[in-house]
Amino acid sequence: MAVWILKSQDFLSVVDSCWHKRVHGYNMMAVWNKLKNVKEGLKQLTKQDFNAVEDRVLNARSVLLSMQEQMRDHQRHHEQAQNCIRKLVTRDGVLLHSEMDIEQEVVEFYKELLLTNFQ
Numbered sequence: 001m002a003v004w005i006l007k008s009q010d011f012l013s014v015v016d017s018c019w020h021k022r023v024h025g026y027n028m029m030a031v032w033n034k035l036k037n038v039k040e041g042l043k044q045l046t047k048q049d050f051n052a053v054e055d056r057v058l059n060a061r062s063v064l065l066s067m068q069e070q071m072r073d074h075q076r077h078h079e080q081a082q083n084c085i086r087k088l089v090t091r092d093g094v095l096l097h098s099e100m101d102i103e104q105e106v107v108e109f110y111k112e113l114l115l116t117n118f119q
Contacts, residue, residue: 008049014041 018041023033
C-alpha cells in the first residue's frame with residue numbers, strides 16, 4: 001500500500017466504516033469479507049484522491065502558465081521602458097521633456113544630417 005494513502009484524512013474513517021459493515025459468515029470468512037470491504041473502500045478513496053490530484057495538477061499548470069505570461073509581459077514592458085527617450089537636450093542646450101518636442105527635435109536633426117550628407 002502506498003504511504004500517501006495512510007496520510008489521507010479519510011483513511012481511518014473509510015477503514016472503520018468498511019470494517020464495521022455487516023458481513024455474512026463466521027470466523028475467517030467474516031474476516032475475509034471485512035478485508036474485501038476495506039479493499040473496496042480504499043480503492044474508492046484512491047480514485048477520489050487521484051482525481052483530485054489530476055485537477056490540482058491541471059490547476060497548478062494553468063497558474064504556472066499565467067504567471068510565466070505575466071513575467072514575459074513585465075519583461076517586455078521593462079524593455080520597452082528602457083527603449084524610451086524621456087529627456088533630450090538640444091544642441092542649443094534646451095532640455096525637452098514632452099514626447100512631441102523630442103520627436104520634432106529628432107526628426108529635424110536627421111533631416112539636417114541627411115541634407116548635409118547629400119550636398
